[in-house]
Amino acid sequence: MAIKTRYREIQDGFVLQKDELYKKLWDLEPHLAANGTPITWNKAVDFSVFDDHGNKWIDMTSGIFVANAGHANPFIIEAIKKQLDANLLFSYTYPTDIRQKFLSKLLELSPPHFNKALLLNSGSEVMGAAYKLVKLWAKKQHRRYIITFRGSYHGQGLGNDFICGSPEKGDWSGVKDSDVIFLDFPYRANDRFDPKSLRLPSGDQIPADQIAGFFLETFQGWGAWFYPQQYIDSLYAFAKNSGALVCFDEMQAGFYRLGPLYGYMTYGDLQPDIICLGKGITSSLPLSAVLSRAEIIDDKEADLHGTHSGNPLCCAAGLANIEFLSDPNFIAERQRTMNIFQAGLEGLIRFPLVKMVNVRGMIAGLIFHDTDAATRVVMKCIGNGVLPVCTFKHSIKLAPPLTIDAHALYEAIDVVSEAIRSVAIEDETK
């Protein structure tokens, strides 16, 4: 049956399947690059995604945590157009006015202990750069070990594969960084950080003064899992006391997604040594940044720069984006919708199918008992005009643009709730 509301439109007989365009791309690209939910994007405006078959979804993905300021935000479009009209679309690493303006604004908004930013293009690049910076810093400090978490994701690339997922992730390469040590992620609220758990595969304790740094996703991506507060407090205190660096991967958490500018700030008054930013930094074009202190980031041996890093159009988009998102009126408005989001999503724990609801700011991870139920909920949402993040694990994620209208948000939460109810009924009648 057709659906038509102010915010959603689904044509009668809609079936989620690969259309002609999708099939053409399927032939041209590695299949791994193809999205598992085959919707062909024709247009994305604010919190709506449109295909070219007359369907319209409420976007609860922000296009994978990018469009924090909304898709095709007019303020950002205007800034990009202005840059286009200035006939400066590319500048390599030569100084440009827009690069200086963007960097100044980014550092002015950020806590003052960050005094330098390195610009690159993607999240993977900045995470790879951070790995390199920590390794080089370790060499100078005669330290050795990097501590990271199982189940984390820090992007694509060999350095990235060394520091995320599992110790086996980089095995394809035949090369190993045996100085990277994985801890189990603290999924339970009463999990505590125990320095005694910092051990080599041999079982030997790692001396505190041998630890170079900790890599943390601000929340673990696949289910929006946050570290228990006591865990992060003691990990942070331990790192600071032992002189190890703390690096947060803010790819999904940054740019007001969790409320404050950076997501790590929701854990209290922390001063991480390095943060890695991307995705929501422009709400649109590719740009990423490592923020740190000069003594860490100004390492000649790191040799970190790129042909396209700090591209003028991306810097123009980035500047407009952070000006838009940091506007005090917008911050007040956003707080209201975040409250609706949190209350609405927390309420979904009433369904026995839902094992856990992880929610903070405008990100939520619904944890289901199994992958099949989670994936069916996603498919039902899509059939009803709401687009969630399908993780193909036993979770779904919801993270609308921060510009979402309160009525649209209520409507989207109702659709998710109805989808869960309907999957539960199907299961009962099996």
Ligand SMILES: Cc1ncc(COP(=O)(O)O)c(C=O)c1O
């Ligand atoms: C936490 C985290 N780190 C790094 C990355 C890699 O970013 P990109 O896809 O821009 O390379 C992602 C991407 O999803 C991410 O979620």
